[in-house]
Amino acid sequence: MAEACATPLVINKGYYNKSLTEGINVLSDESTVIERARQGDEAAFAAIYDRYQKPIYSLVYRLMGNPDDAFDITQDVFVKAYKGLSKTSDDLNISAWLHRIAHNACMDVLRRRKIVRWLPWDPAEHVNITPASPSDEPEHSLVGKEQSEQVQAVLNQMSEKYRSCLVLREYQEMSCEEIGVVMKLSRAAVKSLLFRAREQFREIYNEMERNGGLNSPAISETTRRGRAKKGGPR
Amino acid sequence: MNPECRRIRPLVSAYFDGETTTSETQQMQRHLAGCPDCQAALNEYRQMRLQFSQLPHLAAPLELRRAVLSQVQAVRTGTVQQRGLSPFVQFGAIAAALLIFGIAVALIITLVSGNNSTEYSVADNIITSNQPIDLQEVKRNIKITDANGRAIEPTVVQISQKKVEIQIAPEQNSAPDKPVSVTLSKGSQSQQFTVMPPPPTVTATHPATATATRPATATSTVSATTSPPQTTNPGAVNTTPSVKTTAPATVTAIPIVTTTVAVTATATITTTARPSLSPTATTASSPTVTATITLTATASVTTPVATTPPGTTPAFTTPPATTATGGTTVTAPTGQTTTAATSPPPATTARPGTTIASPITTAAATTKPAFGSDLGD
16 A cells, blocks of 8 residues: 655755746746747747746756757757647646756767766856856855866766756756656656665765865776666665 | 665665655654664765755856747748648759759867867767867868878868868769778877768759749748847746738749758767866876767758849738837838838836837848749649
């Protein structure tokens, strides 16, 4: 017999769910806009873009680790969305749908490159990124900046599936159920994946710390491949 | 990690997410009370969440909006044009495409910045480098020979800071189906690679003529590119207005059917930098190589182009649905760029769900009569 969850689901107050709440408030308006966009209305589609560009671009940026890829892939995502919108049903959850397109697009690119670009995080390359709002900008403090860079550096070294899962949970603040929709996984599979992702993040993070933080060399190729082959951390 | 911890550790993650059942939660709490390792893991998860919460959420660059909307418009326009071609024209165009073709071969080298010394490597038919590319250096130091040992004089074109395109004229490659040898040198050192050129790009262009004497409707789209005003009202919809103008015009169209069948093959040569080494580091990971080989084949048929008799001046009026104010009428000779001046719209009070028009003052467009469905129906 299935047991009820003892702990209520955490209601996140972060960016993602904040936008979802707004989405509910303007549901009727959004439905109208989606319907207009479905019929090819470019202005309506522009409104959809304006609403979702930030979460989608951020997601792609974190998954790919550099602004060039984020630009190109986000562009592809929205063009694909425009093309595919007419085939969607009336009860479309556009947020989950866009996240799914974005996630798949990133995975496709990484797969096409055969191996993930394990580029070291180069802060100089990211000086021109635009924070969404001043409150989203922790770089005013050196500690915040270093931490952000270190988190991204760790993400860049994680296997793409773990990275994706972890970013959706911790950065986009999605529930396991929502992640399941985006990644086409069962809830149980998401929970299991999240555990392995967290363990891999810890492992890389701690290894990086031991080796001197951000300036430490990336984890060895052998170690990384070993992790990928075994499907998770040890 | 003891066996009990090993068994229960996956639950720590689920417990942290509030995804455990009642009995799992109780089990977890009992275990955590006496297990410092799992407590430490839970604390690290909390720390991780805190770190993620400090990552900035990034707004997409403004130019991305323009790029997306311009592509969306192109998609829409493309669809309209395709619908307008009759099967006869399409068949003729494809048949013509098979008659005439040209060949071009292109190699693209992408370079990603990395360490100080230039190093090239090859894997999966991709040459990679760890340095930003210097066009002049590549021009000076690249040598390409075909499978028969004949030197090929490549054309090197800078595409971006990180990309150059190396074009090889097909007539120079005596063995197009075999790999070419690429030698890149710097100082006294040189590195040689074998790269298989991608399949040739085949382009076909064939002019055909047809005469249409039926009345045609000229359609032009005037798009404004100014950014819409922002509103802080939740749910307000910002729009970039587009002004569609139509004007009936009777013209004698002599369409020229230009057919393009392109089979493009691109070898993207991407380089991935070696991880940077800290002064204290003693080891470095192996260089990694990113390879992308894209093969695409497209056959496209451009829409017929019609001539407008000299002196024809279709009048373009804004339809009622447009957001341009004042019922502006723009008169434009076909094929020329027209600038339409409109007054800024009156002040708008934004309410949730309100469509807000941009205060566009000018819009420029080149009017091109499209004959689409009026031909061959």
